[in-house]
Amino acid sequence: MSDAARRVGGAVLWLLVVIAIALGAAGLVTATPSASLPAARPELTGKADAIVGAQLDAVERDLAVLAIKVDGLGTQARGALSALVGGNAERADAAIASGDALIAEIGVQAALIEAGLTATPFVGTVAADLHLSPAVQERHARLRDGLAVTRGLDASWASLTSGAVSATRLSASLAEHDRLVGVAAERGRAARYKEALTFLDLAAEEITTSRTLRTQLATTVDVSVLDQWLERNETYDKALRGLYVALDKVGGRVTDKVRKAIVSEKEARTRLPPDSRALIVIIAEIGRGGMNGAVIAIEEAKARLADALAPTASGSPADGPDAGPSDAP
Numbered sequence: 001m002s003d004a005a006r007r008v009g010g011a012v013l014w015l016l017v018v019i020a021i022a023l024g025a026a027g028l029v030t031a032t033p034s035a036s037l038p039a040a041r042p043e044l045t046g047k048a049d050a051i052v053g054a055q056l057d058a059v060e061r062d063l064a065v066l067a068i069k070v071d072g073l074g075t076q077a078r079g080a081l082s083a084l085v086g087g088n089a090e091r092a093d094a095a096i097a098s099g100d101a102l103i104a105e106i107g108v109q110a111a112l113i114e115a116g117l118t119a120t121p122f123v124g125t126v127a128a129d130l131h132l133s134p135a136v137q138e139r140h141a142r143l144r145d146g147l148a149v150t151r152g153l154d155a156s157w158a159s160l161t162s163g164a165v166s167a168t169r170l171s172a173s174l175a176e177h178d179r180l181v182g183v184a185a186e187r188g189r190a191a192r193y194k195e196a197l198t199f200l201d202l203a204a205e206e207i208t209t210s211r212t213l214r215t216q217l218a219t220t221v222d223v224s225v226l227d228q229w230l231e232r233n234e235t236y237d238k239a240l241r242g243l244y245v246a247l248d249k250v251g252g253r254v255t256d257k258v259r260k261a262i263v264s265e266k267e268a269r270t271r272l273p274p275d276s277r278a279l280i281v282i283i284a285e286i287g288r289g290g291m292n293g294a295v296i297a298i299e300e301a302k303a304r305l306a307d308a309l310a311p312t313a314s315g316s317p318a319d320g321p322d323a324g325p326s327d328a329p
Helices: 003-031 042-085 089-118 134-189 193-217 223-248 256-270 277-308
Strands: none
Touching: 042 134, 042 277, 089 134, 134 193, 134 223, 134 277, 193 223, 223 256, 223 277, 256 277
């Protein structure tokens, strides 16, 4: 064999050796299980896992207390809805006042828990996988997601206490106005004008109440039809009052002033909506719908908090470094 042939053969042999080494190394990498990588080795993450796990234990305890307050908020929301539907304004006001206090406490405590989660070492950094096991990182994410559901509770409660409650009370006020004017007209037909005027005074108070509630409701719904109802009914109430005042002064006799008052009352009556019951029902449904929506939102938040504190077996890390009593609420 010539020297040239021997050199070519040696080069080919070395090439084959290099390829074999490369393939062998690739096989080793492929065969290495992912669980043995540094990010998942307990001996490398155990210390940081213990530190972060202790902090998450404290967060979880605080979150459990927060969940109790959210549950209490749901109780007050349901109580307010039940009381308003039943016409018990006093009980509704008590439930709303209790809910107002709870929503303030929930906001403060949620902010403190958020600060604790944000201050957790390593989480969210590029070195997280080198210091923390997947189980600990997943636990942090679960608690963070559970806390996130409380952020919309203030808006849900505001929806219940402003537009929804105003609508429910407004429907009751409109109905009461109609009842009082009806009683006044009955007294007037019986020539009991002073009594009729007393009931018209009470009806005027309901108009004032309705206008206040209308202002609160205007932030959530179109009140243009309601404005027309209030304006036309108030105009009619004044015309009816004018008639009864005129009749009372002359002892029920028909004078020129009484005739003018009769004409004014008739003109105002023709401008009245044919039936206010539909408007009352619509406004009541708006109120109850808004309150139902708020109650549902609070109940959903409560359920998601429970999931964060007691995850299902399929959704929680099993046998992780931080598994144990600290994972239970």
